[in-house]
Amino acid sequence: MIIVFAVFLLTLLVITAVAVVRTENLFVAVMLMAIFSLLMAANFFILDAADVALTEAAVGAGVTTVIFLGALALTAEKERSRLTGRGLALGVVAVTVLVLIYATFDKPRLGDPEAPVHQHVAPWYLEQTPELIGIPNVVTAVLASYRGYDTLGEVFVVFAACIGVLFLLGAPPPKRTTPRPAATSGLRHHLVPQVVGRLLVPFIVLFGLYVQFHGEYGPGGGFQAGAIIATGLILHALLEGEKASIRAIPRGALFGMVVGGALLYGFVGVLGMLLGGNFLDYSVLHSDPVKGQQYGIIAIEAGVGIAVCGALMSIFHAFAARD
Amino acid sequence: MELLGHYNYWVFAVALMIGFYAVIARGNLIKKLLGLSIFQSAVFLMYITMDKVEGGTAPIIQPGVPDQIYSNPLPQVLILTAIVVGVSTTALGLAVVVRIKETYGSIEEHEIYEADQPS
Numbered sequence: 001m002i003i004v005f006a007v008f009l010l011t012l013l014v015i016t017a018v019a020v021v022r023t024e025n026l027f028v029a030v031m032l033m034a035i036f037s038l039l040m041a042a043n044f045f046i047l048d049a050a051d052v053a054l055t056e057a058a059v060g061a062g063v064t065t066v067i068f069l070g071a072l073a074l075t076a077e078k079e080r081s082r083l084t085g086r087g088l089a090l091g092v093v094a095v096t097v098l099v100l101i102y103a104t105f106d107k108p109r110l111g112d113p114e115a116p117v118h119q120h121v122a123p124w125y126l127e128q129t130p131e132l133i134g135i136p137n138v139v140t141a142v143l144a145s146y147r148g149y150d151t152l153g154e155v156f157v158v159f160a161a162c163i164g165v166l167f168l169l170g171a172p173p174p175k176r177t178t179p180r181p182a183a184t185s186g187l188r189h190h191l192v193p194q195v196v197g198r199l200l201v202p203f204i205v206l207f208g209l210y211v212q213f214h215g216e217y218g219p220g221g222g223f224q225a226g227a228i229i230a231t232g233l234i235l236h237a238l239l240e241g242e243k244a245s246i247r248a249i250p251r252g253a254l255f256g257m258v259v260g261g262a263l264l265y266g267f268v269g270v271l272g273m274l275l276g277g278n279f280l281d282y283s284v285l286h287s288d289p290v291k292g293q294q295y296g297i298i299a300i301e302a303g304v305g306i307a308v309c310g311a312l313m314s315i316f317h318a319f320a321a322r323d
Numbered sequence: 324m325e326l327l328g329h330y331n332y333w334v335f336a337v338a339l340m341i342g343f344y345a346v347i348a349r350g351n352l353i354k355k356l357l358g359l360s361i362f363q364s365a366v367f368l369m370y371i372t373m374d375k376v377e378g379g380t381a382p383i384i385q386p387g388v389p390d391q392i393y394s395n396p397l398p399q400v401l402i403l404t405a406i407v408v409g410v411s412t413t414a415l416g417l418a419v420v421v422r423i424k425e426t427y428g429s430i431e432e433h434e435i436y437e438a439d440q441p442s
Binding site for chain 2: 003006007010011013014017018020021026029030033036037040043044047048049050051052055056059060063064067068070071072074075076079080081085086089090092093094096097100101104105107109110111112113115117118121122125126129130136137138139141142143147150151154157158161162164165168169171173174217218219221223224226227308311312315318319322
């Protein structure tokens with residue numbers, strides 16, 4: 001039964017992707033892209049990836065859509081297409097699809113327990129995590145402890161991208177010939193979104209905090225929580241207007257969050273070295289190595305959550321404040 | 324069942340190339356970035372497809388259920404971080420597009436190209 005549902009969702013996914021590419025109205029394309037992300041999140045959930053589904057739903061359907069809309073407001077809503085070389089492009093794409101599909105027949109079928117990907121380190125992670133780290137969510141354990149170097153790198157990529165956006169959009173804009181109509185008051189004059197949205201904001205932020213602190217036991221962790229809290233705060237900014245949002249959390253505080261979160265992660269790593277272990281080795285943080293691992297994971301997940309939330313909010317404000 | 328064992332990978336291939344088509348055939352810069360997002364999501368789908376084990380569940384250890392099969396956590400970790408990095412890099416691309424619009428007054432590839440030609 002579930003496979004019928006999966007095939008249905010995947011077919012919808014392809015149809016949505018075609019619609020995104022075909023439509024000439026960019027606003028419609030961005031909205032369809034949000035639907036594409038939600039369908040993708042549902043697919044991830046069917047494929048047992050609860051953590052990834054949570055992230056895709058918050059980031060793909062939430063934050064990405066808002067950032068695209070912010071960019072559309074600064075550029076153009078309609079595509080003025082001039083299609084040249086369309087036949088050649090279609091030919092290249094069609095041939096590549098056929099080659100890729102031919103290549104998939106060498107891949108193990110979906111769910112094959114004998115597939116090579118399940119033979120290497122994954123069984124070790126699943127067997128050893130309860131003993132070595134003592135937390136149920138293996139995804140969090142791999143993310144924060146076994147592959148902590150990777151995650152540190154990813155946090156710094158987010159940090160660098162955030163700095164790049166702030167540099168690009170922080171420069172004074174060129175003088176505008178026609179002044180843009182002031183649209184900073186948010187949705188204050190629309191009663192229904194205002195009331196419903198205001199009710200939702202605290203619960204979204206609360207859920208984000210739950211995902212942050214429950215990430216060791218259920219699906220969740222810093223990346224998901226940072227994205228969910230950022231969507232809640234962005235909803236607040238859309239309802240109350242840009243100014244009210246900056247009054248609530250000033251820009252400086254957001255920058256502090258990005259820098260502080262990344263530094264907290266690095267600091268935990270260095271702390272492990274000072275206590276006689278390796279960089280990002282949490283076992284030495286407590287006399288009981290399992291407890292030490294747990295303290296380390298909680299600390300770096302907090303760092304990730306703070307950095308991701310700050311980065312996404314800074315990026316949002318960079319687009320929203322430019323006119 | 325056996326026939327549909329590769330369906331996820333076929334959808335991966337098709338979605339990947341739909342995104343790629345938008346990047347190479349569409350002249351609008353925002354449309355190109357949307358295509359790149361689809362391309363990226365297709366790669367995510369391929370990785371997550373590989374993590375599934377038949378009869379398995381999400382890799383959250385349940386004490387007291389000794390014979391439970393768990394799906395592979397490793398692809399999930401890789402994609403989890405990639406999604407958040409993906410939105411940051413997309414935002415960086417959009418910031419570049421906004422600056423191009425301010426400088427050239429257009430986000431259509433052919434108009435930007437014409438503006439760059441010495442007249």
